Amino acid sequence: MxxxxxxxxxxxxxxxxxxxxxxxxxxxxxxxxxxxxxxxxxxxxxxxxxxxxxxxxxxxxxxxxxxxxxxxxxxxxxxxxxxxxxxxxxxxxxxxxxxxxxxxxxxxxxxxxxxxxxxxxxxxxxxxxxxxxxxxxxxxxxxxxxxxxxxxRPAQREALLALIDDAVFVSAAGELADVEHAVANDLADPDALLAAAHDKTAVYSFTAPLCAGAVLADAPESVLTALRRAGGRLGLAFQLVDDLIGAFGSTAQAGREPGGDLREAKRTPLIGLARDSDSWTHVSDALAVAHTGPIAVRAAQRALDESGARARLLTLIDEALEEARSAAADPALPTAARSLVDELAQAVSERVP
Known part of the structure; x- marks a missing residue:
């Protein structure tokens, strides 16, 4: 964490x-x-x-x-x-x-x-x-x-309530999309799965808290703009790492038996990327029996690895973190705020299983 x-x-x-x-x-x-x-x-x-x-x-x-x-x-x-x-x-x-x-x-x-x-x-x-x-x-x-x-002050309260409002609405939209993807007959495309992953976590966990601190410090709009960009990318990377932990993380990382997301057949961006690979049939067959036990989970993990989905997701995480760092390089941000974003990006990266 x-x-x-x-x-x-x-x-x-x-x-x-x-x-x-x-x-x-x-x-x-x-x-x-x-x-x-x-x-x-x-x-x-x-x-x-x-x-x-x-x-x-x-x-x-x-x-x-x-x-x-x-x-x-x-x-x-x-x-x-x-x-x-x-x-x-x-x-x-x-x-x-x-x-x-x-x-x-x-x-x-x-x-x-x-x-x-x-x-x-x-x-x-x-x-x-x-x-x-x-x-x-x-x-x-x-x-x-x-x-x-x-x-x-009244102006600060108005801005803070707007951040809470956005956090609640975007998170609810992401959660609904996630459930809809779970029950649909067909697996959603990776872009839709990525959008749901972003909306579930990024705004309420990163963008809104970062911006709230800036509002309380009377930071100018240029700072808020840079923090919104950085927070969105940090939040997406954070959720994608969570997806990797759910599929490949240790018991200590996941807080439960390894491969829990595979056992539960969760439709994460990782699975969406696998569907777009030439190995999807093999991956799909392995995922279909992952609920049966540890040996089947390990087989599903190998199939995902061999499909290239894990590597592609790692690339997306790296790209999101680089975009966060780029947003933090905005000269509008105070030096300490740039360092904070860099620290967060490094911390997210270190969670990768």
Missing amino acids: IELAPAPSAAIDGAIDQAVERIRARALQLGGSFTTLGDAIARAASGGKRLRPLLVAATFEACGGTPTAQPGLYPVAAAFELLHTAFVVHDDVIDHDTMRRGIPNVAGEFRLRAREQGADAAGEALLGDAAAILAGDLLLHEACRLVALADV
């Missing part, structure tokens, strides 16, 4: 904890199972590298901002972590996942709760999904609330 240093992690953690505690307190007031939901939300929002709020803070300082002079910095940074958590909780519902980091997620917790209350399998799924959807909704609300109430 990407790590940034030095980083005001304690201040960011404090702002996130305060927001999560507000959710728990409101849930406690309403009582019953809603109190349990508040606790589940707190667990969902705990831990992690907190990349997105760190990007807000790092870009703010790289653009000349002084934390003590901007009281809205850490609440706005926290908003991007809650936005991320909301998307993760909702994504688990979409993927029918009930575990995360080896423990039950929000949906999983409430499935267990339903089981303890005597529900059948359908009832367990209904309560689990309902709880997770509501948890994600509350986190989205809290993220927007943090920005709406942050101690910033």
